[in-house]
Amino acid sequence: MSYGYGLSASLFQMARSYTAFAHDGNIIPTTILKSSEPVAGTKVFSEEHAKQVRHMLWLAAGPGGTGQKAQTVGYSVGGKSGTARKQVGKSYASGKYRSWFTGMAPIDKPRIVVAVMIDEPSAGAYYGGTVAGPVFSEVVQQTLRLMSVQPDMSVKPQIVVQPVEESF
Numbered sequence: 001m002s003y004g005y006g007l008s009a010s011l012f013q014m015a016r017s018y019t020a021f022a023h024d025g026n027i028i029p030t031t032i033l034k035s036s037e038p039v040a041g042t043k044v045f046s047e048e049h050a051k052q053v054r055h056m057l058w059l060a061a062g063p064g065g066t067g068q069k070a071q072t073v074g075y076s077v078g079g080k081s082g083t084a085r086k087q088v089g090k091s092y093a094s095g096k097y098r099s100w101f102t103g104m105a106p107i108d109k110p111r112i113v114v115a116v117m118i119d120e121p122s123a124g125a126y127y128g129g130t131v132a133g134p135v136f137s138e139v140v141q142q143t144l145r146l147m148s149v150q151p152d153m154s155v156k157p158q159i160v161v162q163p164v165e166e167s168f
Contacts, residue, residue: 014102015115021057022110025050054078058107061133069133070101072141074151079103079114079136081128086120096120101132105140106152114139 009017012030019041020027026041057078061067066081082100085092100117104110116132116139125131 011100011102011115011117014100015113018102018104018113018115020044021050021053022104022113023050054104054107054110057103061103066127066129067101067103067133067136069129070103070136070140072105072137072144074153075105075140075144075149076107076153077103077105077137077140078107081133083126083128097126099126099128099131101128101136103136103140105144106149108152111147111149112140112143114143 016027016030019030023039023041024047025043025045027044028039028041055078057080058076059065059078060081061070061077061079067079070077070079070081079101080103082102084098085094086096086098087093088096098117098119099121100115102113102115104113114136116135118128118131118135121131123131
C-alpha cells in the first residue's frame with residue numbers, strides 16, 4: 001500500500017505493483033533484462049479489476065487529471081502522480097519534496113511500466129504530475145519507439161505545409 005504519509009513504499013515497489021495492472025491481475029517479477037519467454041506471474045486479483053484500475057489510471061493521466069503532462073504523442077498512457085514532503089528527523093522539512101509519477105503504456109495492452117521520482121525539485125513546481133510527468137512522457141515515448149511498438153492513438157502531423165508564393 002502506498003498513500004499519504006502513513007505508509008511508505010519505494011519507487012521500485014511501486015513499479016512492481018503496477019505489473020499486476022499491466023498483466024491482467026498477475027504480479028510479475030521485475031527485470032531489466034529482455035526475455036523471449038513468457039513470464040509466470042502470481043494472480044493477485046481478477047482480470048476485470050485490473051482493466052478497471054487501468055481505466056482509472058488512464059483517466060488520471062487525461063484531461064482534468066493530475067498527470068496530464070505524462071501524456072505522449074501516439075501512445076495512450078495511464079498512471080498516478082504523488083507528492084510528499086521530505087522527512088527530516090522526526091518532522092517534515094519545509095519546502096523539500098519528493099515527486100513521482102508511475103504508470104504504463106499503451107494502456108489497453110501495456111508493454112512497459114515506468115516509475116519516475118524527482119528528489120527535491122527546484123524549478124518552482126513540486127507536484128508529481130507537473131515535474132515527474134513530463135519525464136515519464138519522454139521515457140515512455142522513446143522506449144516504445146525503440147521497441148518498435150506501433151502507436152495506438154492517432155498522431156496528428158506536427159508539420160503543416162502551406163505553399164507560399166514568393167515574388168522574385
